[in-house]
Amino acid sequence: MGAFTRAVRNLSRRKMRALLVIIALGFSMAIMVSIPAGIVANQEAAQAMTANFNSTMTTTQEEINKTATLIECQTSGQGMFRGGQPGFPPGGMQQQQTYVEESVANEIRSISGVKDVVEFITVSSSETTSETINGPRGRTFTISRPVYTITGVTLNSSFIDDYSILPTNITAGRNLRHGDSGVVLLNSNLTAYFGVGVGDKVEMYGASFTVVGVYDAAGEGRMETRSAYMNITDAQTAAGLTGNVSRLDVYAKNVSDVDSIAEVIGAAYTSLQVTTYKDRLSQIENMQTMYTQTLTSAQATVSQTETVATQEIMMAVVATSLIVLFVMLYTVRERTKEIGTLKAIGFSNWNVMSQFMLEGMLLSLVAGVVGIAIGTVGAPLLSGILLPQISPFGSRGSSQFRPGAANAGNFGNFGILGASTVTVTPSLQTMLIAIGAAVLLGALGSLYPAWRAARTRPAEAMRYE
Amino acid sequence: MSEAVLRTEKLFKTYEMGKRKVPALYDLNLQVNKGEFVAIMGPSGSGKTTLLNVLGCLDKPTSGKMILDEVDVTDLPERQLYKIRRNKIGFIFQTFNLLPYLNAAENVELPMEYGKRSKSERRQETRRLLDLVGLAGRGEHRPQRLSAGEQQRVAIARALANDPAIILADEPTGNLDTENKFEIVKLLGNLNIERGTTIVMVTHDGHVASHSERVLFLKDGKITKEKQGLHLAKKKLACPYCGSKIQPTDEKCPTCRKKLVAAEEEEST
16 A cells, blocks of 8 residues: 555545536646647648749749740630630630641741741531530520531650640540651540540540540539640641641740740731730739738748647646645645544655645646647647638649640649648647646646645644534 | 664653643653553553653654654654654554544545555555454444544554554553453453564553553653553453453452452552
């Protein structure tokens, strides 16, 4: 029969009181456990946001660098069915696609300051489907659109590497590559329409092509476009448009040359609509400003979290100590006669003091374990209630870039700040610290009552009823 | 048998009630010899409990001197007094003062816990003591499952735990019915005779006091009278006057009709 066993017996003697105290202390301890977990979660969320922001900005910057030098030259009707262009008006359907000679590309290449000219041809099937689509404000439209639209791309390996000319979101098979011929990359809408998969053959414009890969059609605008990519020569041959192109992506050597080149092209080829990416650049700059603000606010939330957490933990510490203090004071008062007896039979002041301190510490230890249990289960809830939260946005959509000029309208969909779910789980280290803190607070809270018990004069204690 | 276990010289104890000083013990001189069974009687407020507290080193006298087992304990600090209480004194209380959350054996073992004995020696001694007070086999019972008499027996076993020089009993029969009262006083008498245990017992019950060897009468903090007790245990329940057999509960000898109560009741109330 040691002091520890006596402490356990004493706690279990008044079960209801011990239970209530343990629950009260447990909640205090739960706060102590879940708050650091909440802080860590917030910090991780902020870090994830920063990392995501940085990587997105790097990618964006690269994209700017790539596309800032891009001068897009397209024939009329261009862009209506091109893969990735969002939100085109249904009225555009009626516009007839026109083409220019490939020789134009060579002429443009010879303009001073031009680095590359990438040729595209966009052809749409003559066969159409009639569909009803939902427009704004509940209106519906019946449209007639081609069964598919093919984009023929110059499959030059340096173009593929340097410019975003192909879709990147491949879901099956592979992407197109240098030297591909007789093969086609379909979007998921088109594979669904044809009912084919990778390795199957599809007939387009009367010619047979092998499907080498499938890319995700999501994000290609509101319409469920049915698009395909293939070698430009294949597309030209199949559509009977050999030597024709519908779009030229002109890349300047330097951003400073873009305006002058665009001016020259615009003046020389009136059939081409020439656009530069200056407007997009400013759009991206605006986006950067917005994200910087968001990040600053997230960081402010983290530091605010830490301040609030410090206050709340301090309150929990004080509350725990006070609960132990009052409970132990009450216990000492209640057991005055017992203290007198213990002293009469030869217990030293230290024996008595350590007995009561042990009880206080044991109470807190049990409460600590209960608190960890509550804290682990309720950490997300507790930290949600107690701490300011970082709410990362942009969890919708996907972060991949779409090919070519199609990127412009899609930045709003970027999951730039990622981390849409914040997981709050107390770490093992936090739990061990909490147990240690519980025992320490138990010792602290019971120090004065135990000292009072030890100082009780036995003769007076014996008279106490 | 004249070796003094306990001796007080000019013992004073004064309580201060605000500005008023209340004397509880007044110039008290007392000697208890080894192996003696002394009863202290007195009316309420006569200073019986104060005296017992001072003798038991639970309280300090205001002045005077107290020698316990050849040690002057008068001015010993608390850091030494607890050892005196643990090793030289055994307490028996009116309300038994057993720890309710410990069983009988654990209660008996408690004073030995911080002593020098090993765990197995403590267990062995506990069994021996429980056997001595007639509670062999009852060690596992918690106090609330024992009768009042049995609880006081446990308390007596506990008082004997460290083989003390003296047992101080404060109204040990005060909470007991007649039958248990004499069982306990008989047990104390037997311990005194068979083991030579020195006992100082405070009581206001003359019949109980008559079982002691010497009865001291306390009034206003002073010993006013001293009488020989009948020490009935020593006489193996025989009438000290005619020698015929008596019961512990008998107040008069059934044969010679002489009064067996040593103290006069009126002096103890």
